[in-house]
Amino acid sequence: MTLYHDLKRVAEAEEVDFFGIADLSPAYDAILAQGGELVAAYPRAISIGIALLDAIVDQLPQRANPAVSMTYRRHAYDVVNQRLDYISSRLSSRLQKQGHRAFPVPASQRVDDERLCAVFSHKLAAHLAGLGWIGKSCMLITPEAGPRVRWATVLTDAPLEASGEPMPVACGDCQECVDICPVGAYSGQSFRPEDPREVRFDAHKCRQYFVELEEATGLSVCGLCLYVCPNGRD
Secondary structure (H helix, E strand, O other): OOHHHHHHHHHHHOOOOEEEEEEOHHHHHHHHHHHOHHHHOOOEEEEEEEEOOHHHHOOHHHOOOHHHHHHHHHHHHHHHHHHHHHHHHHHHHHHHHOOOOEEEEOOOOOOEOOOOEOOOOHHHHHHHOOOOEEOOOOOEEEOOOEOOEEEEEEEEOOOOOOOOOOOOOOOOOOOHHHHHOOOOOEOOOOOOOOOOHHHOEOHHHHHHHHHHHHHHHOOOOOOHHHHHOHHHHO
Protein backbone atom coordinates (compact mmCIF):
# COMPACT_ATOMS: atom_id res chain seq x y z
CA MET A 1 0.00 0.00 0.00
CA THR A 2 1.35 3.43 -0.95
CA LEU A 3 1.67 6.19 1.63
CA TYR A 4 -1.16 8.10 -0.06
CA HIS A 5 -3.56 5.16 0.12
CA ASP A 6 -2.55 4.41 3.70
CA LEU A 7 -3.30 7.99 4.77
CA LYS A 8 -6.56 8.07 2.84
CA ARG A 9 -7.64 4.80 4.44
CA VAL A 10 -7.02 6.24 7.91
CA ALA A 11 -9.02 9.37 7.07
CA GLU A 12 -11.94 7.54 5.50
CA ALA A 13 -12.15 5.20 8.48
CA GLU A 14 -12.92 8.34 10.52
CA GLU A 15 -15.77 9.34 8.16
CA VAL A 16 -13.92 12.08 6.30
CA ASP A 17 -15.88 13.12 3.21
CA PHE A 18 -13.08 14.94 1.35
CA PHE A 19 -9.42 14.00 1.07
CA GLY A 20 -6.78 15.46 -1.21
CA ILE A 21 -3.10 16.32 -1.60
CA ALA A 22 -2.00 19.83 -2.58
CA ASP A 23 1.27 21.01 -4.07
CA LEU A 24 1.80 24.29 -2.22
CA SER A 25 4.62 25.66 -4.37
CA PRO A 26 2.36 27.87 -6.58
CA ALA A 27 1.14 29.72 -3.47
CA TYR A 28 4.47 29.95 -1.61
CA ASP A 29 4.53 33.77 -1.40
CA ALA A 30 0.97 34.00 -0.09
CA ILE A 31 1.59 31.25 2.48
CA LEU A 32 4.80 32.96 3.64
CA ALA A 33 3.02 36.31 3.99
CA GLN A 34 0.20 34.80 6.05
CA GLY A 35 1.97 32.32 8.30
CA GLY A 36 5.69 32.95 7.97
CA GLU A 37 8.48 30.44 7.52
CA LEU A 38 6.92 28.04 10.02
CA VAL A 39 4.29 26.94 7.51
CA ALA A 40 5.90 28.04 4.24
CA ALA A 41 8.67 25.47 4.75
CA TYR A 42 6.28 22.61 3.91
CA PRO A 43 5.88 21.77 0.20
CA ARG A 44 2.75 19.60 0.49
CA ALA A 45 -0.57 19.69 2.31
CA ILE A 46 -3.13 17.00 3.09
CA SER A 47 -6.59 18.53 2.96
CA ILE A 48 -9.46 16.84 4.78
CA GLY A 49 -13.08 17.93 4.96
CA ILE A 50 -16.25 16.82 6.72
CA ALA A 51 -19.62 17.70 5.24
CA LEU A 52 -22.06 19.40 7.58
CA LEU A 53 -25.50 17.98 8.26
CA ASP A 54 -28.05 19.51 5.89
CA ALA A 55 -30.83 19.21 8.46
CA ILE A 56 -28.90 21.63 10.68
CA VAL A 57 -27.69 24.05 8.01
CA ASP A 58 -31.14 24.32 6.45
CA GLN A 59 -32.50 25.75 9.71
CA LEU A 60 -30.10 28.73 9.77
CA PRO A 61 -32.72 31.26 8.57
CA GLN A 62 -34.40 30.55 11.94
CA ARG A 63 -31.16 31.04 13.88
CA ALA A 64 -32.92 33.46 16.26
CA ASN A 65 -34.44 30.32 17.77
CA PRO A 66 -32.00 29.25 20.53
CA ALA A 67 -32.48 25.57 19.67
CA VAL A 68 -31.37 26.22 16.08
CA SER A 69 -28.36 28.39 16.96
CA MET A 70 -27.16 26.12 19.78
CA THR A 71 -27.44 23.00 17.62
CA TYR A 72 -25.56 24.62 14.77
CA ARG A 73 -22.82 25.94 17.03
CA ARG A 74 -22.34 22.57 18.69
CA HIS A 75 -22.77 20.04 15.88
CA ALA A 76 -21.80 22.02 12.78
CA TYR A 77 -18.87 23.79 14.39
CA ASP A 78 -17.47 22.57 17.72
CA VAL A 79 -17.89 18.82 17.26
CA VAL A 80 -16.84 18.78 13.59
CA ASN A 81 -13.75 20.85 14.36
CA GLN A 82 -12.82 18.41 17.14
CA ARG A 83 -13.24 15.49 14.75
CA LEU A 84 -11.03 17.18 12.16
CA ASP A 85 -8.31 17.97 14.70
CA TYR A 86 -8.31 14.36 15.91
CA ILE A 87 -7.97 13.01 12.37
CA SER A 88 -5.22 15.54 11.60
CA SER A 89 -3.33 14.33 14.65
CA ARG A 90 -3.66 10.70 13.54
CA LEU A 91 -2.42 11.49 10.05
CA SER A 92 0.50 13.49 11.44
CA SER A 93 1.56 10.62 13.69
CA ARG A 94 1.36 8.27 10.73
CA LEU A 95 3.59 10.51 8.67
CA GLN A 96 6.14 10.91 11.47
CA LYS A 97 6.37 7.14 11.92
CA GLN A 98 7.20 6.93 8.22
CA GLY A 99 10.09 9.37 8.71
CA HIS A 100 8.39 12.54 7.45
CA ARG A 101 7.73 15.89 9.07
CA ALA A 102 4.10 16.80 9.69
CA PHE A 103 2.40 19.92 11.06
CA PRO A 104 -1.35 19.69 11.78
CA VAL A 105 -3.07 23.05 11.36
CA PRO A 106 -6.05 23.39 13.73
CA ALA A 107 -9.44 23.27 12.06
CA SER A 108 -10.44 26.65 13.48
CA GLN A 109 -7.97 28.94 15.17
CA ARG A 110 -7.37 32.63 14.49
CA VAL A 111 -3.82 33.72 15.30
CA ASP A 112 -3.89 37.27 13.93
CA ASP A 113 -6.57 39.53 15.41
CA GLU A 114 -5.62 42.42 13.14
CA ARG A 115 -5.83 40.56 9.84
CA LEU A 116 -8.45 38.14 11.21
CA CYS A 117 -6.80 35.06 9.82
CA ALA A 118 -5.32 31.72 10.83
CA VAL A 119 -1.71 30.65 10.38
CA PHE A 120 -2.65 28.83 7.17
CA SER A 121 -5.64 28.84 4.83
CA HIS A 122 -7.50 25.51 4.77
CA LYS A 123 -9.51 26.57 1.74
CA LEU A 124 -6.28 27.29 -0.13
CA ALA A 125 -5.07 23.74 0.45
CA ALA A 126 -8.44 22.27 -0.56
CA HIS A 127 -8.48 24.45 -3.68
CA LEU A 128 -4.95 23.44 -4.72
CA ALA A 129 -5.87 19.78 -4.07
CA GLY A 130 -8.65 20.05 -6.64
CA LEU A 131 -11.52 19.66 -4.16
CA GLY A 132 -13.37 22.84 -5.08
CA TRP A 133 -13.15 26.52 -6.00
CA ILE A 134 -13.16 29.67 -3.90
CA GLY A 135 -16.51 31.43 -4.28
CA LYS A 136 -17.68 35.02 -3.92
CA SER A 137 -18.30 34.21 -0.24
CA CYS A 138 -14.56 33.50 0.13
CA MET A 139 -15.52 29.95 1.14
CA LEU A 140 -14.36 26.77 -0.59
CA ILE A 141 -17.22 25.55 -2.80
CA THR A 142 -17.28 21.82 -3.56
CA PRO A 143 -19.33 20.31 -6.40
CA GLU A 144 -20.74 17.73 -3.98
CA ALA A 145 -21.71 19.81 -0.94
CA GLY A 146 -21.14 23.43 -1.91
CA PRO A 147 -19.64 25.35 1.04
CA ARG A 148 -21.26 23.07 3.65
CA VAL A 149 -17.91 21.57 4.64
CA ARG A 150 -15.41 22.22 7.41
CA TRP A 151 -11.73 21.73 6.69
CA ALA A 152 -8.41 20.96 8.32
CA THR A 153 -4.91 20.61 6.94
CA VAL A 154 -1.75 18.63 7.62
CA LEU A 155 1.39 20.24 6.23
CA THR A 156 4.16 17.79 5.37
CA ASP A 157 7.40 17.21 3.52
CA ALA A 158 6.31 13.70 2.46
CA PRO A 159 6.78 13.12 -1.29
CA LEU A 160 3.08 12.90 -2.08
CA GLU A 161 1.76 13.71 -5.55
CA ALA A 162 -0.95 16.34 -5.90
CA SER A 163 -4.35 14.69 -6.22
CA GLY A 164 -5.87 17.22 -8.58
CA GLU A 165 -5.77 20.63 -10.23
CA PRO A 166 -7.42 23.77 -8.83
CA MET A 167 -11.00 24.02 -10.09
CA PRO A 168 -12.02 27.12 -12.05
CA VAL A 169 -14.52 29.44 -10.40
CA ALA A 170 -18.03 28.24 -11.25
CA CYS A 171 -20.22 30.80 -9.49
CA GLY A 172 -21.18 32.53 -12.72
CA ASP A 173 -23.60 35.41 -12.20
CA CYS A 174 -24.92 34.02 -8.91
CA GLN A 175 -25.01 36.63 -6.12
CA GLU A 176 -26.97 34.69 -3.47
CA CYS A 177 -24.25 34.89 -0.80
CA VAL A 178 -23.63 38.57 -1.54
CA ASP A 179 -27.31 39.51 -1.32
CA ILE A 180 -28.10 37.58 1.88
CA CYS A 181 -25.20 38.91 3.99
CA PRO A 182 -26.74 40.99 6.84
CA VAL A 183 -23.86 43.50 6.84
CA GLY A 184 -22.90 43.56 3.15
CA ALA A 185 -19.47 42.09 3.79
CA TYR A 186 -19.08 40.69 0.25
CA SER A 187 -18.28 42.80 -2.79
CA GLY A 188 -19.47 40.23 -5.34
CA GLN A 189 -16.08 40.04 -7.03
CA SER A 190 -14.97 36.62 -8.25
CA PHE A 191 -11.83 35.02 -6.83
CA ARG A 192 -8.49 35.78 -8.47
CA PRO A 193 -5.30 34.44 -6.86
CA GLU A 194 -3.50 37.74 -7.29
CA ASP A 195 -6.13 39.78 -5.42
CA PRO A 196 -6.04 40.35 -1.65
CA ARG A 197 -9.01 39.03 0.33
CA GLU A 198 -10.24 42.59 0.92
CA VAL A 199 -11.24 42.86 -2.75
CA ARG A 200 -13.98 40.27 -2.10
CA PHE A 201 -14.62 40.28 1.65
CA ASP A 202 -14.59 42.75 4.54
CA ALA A 203 -13.67 40.42 7.40
CA HIS A 204 -13.96 43.18 9.99
CA LYS A 205 -17.61 43.85 9.09
CA CYS A 206 -18.33 40.16 9.52
CA ARG A 207 -16.44 39.97 12.80
CA GLN A 208 -18.22 43.02 14.24
CA TYR A 209 -21.58 41.47 13.36
CA PHE A 210 -20.65 38.36 15.32
CA VAL A 211 -19.58 40.48 18.28
CA GLU A 212 -22.96 42.25 18.24
CA LEU A 213 -24.80 38.92 18.00
CA GLU A 214 -22.86 37.61 20.98
CA GLU A 215 -23.71 40.67 23.03
CA ALA A 216 -27.38 40.56 22.08
CA THR A 217 -28.13 36.84 22.22
CA GLY A 218 -25.16 35.12 23.85
CA LEU A 219 -24.58 33.05 20.69
CA SER A 220 -22.68 34.28 17.63
CA VAL A 221 -24.30 32.22 14.85
CA CYS A 222 -24.99 33.41 11.31
CA GLY A 223 -23.99 31.09 8.44
CA LEU A 224 -26.48 32.53 5.94
CA CYS A 225 -23.89 32.55 3.14
CA LEU A 226 -23.27 28.88 3.90
CA TYR A 227 -26.99 28.12 3.85
CA VAL A 228 -27.96 29.98 0.69
CA CYS A 229 -25.35 28.72 -1.80
CA PRO A 230 -27.22 26.77 -4.52
CA ASN A 231 -24.34 24.32 -4.84
CA GLY A 232 -25.02 22.97 -1.36
CA ARG A 233 -28.72 23.71 -0.98
CA ASP A 234 -29.68 21.73 -4.10
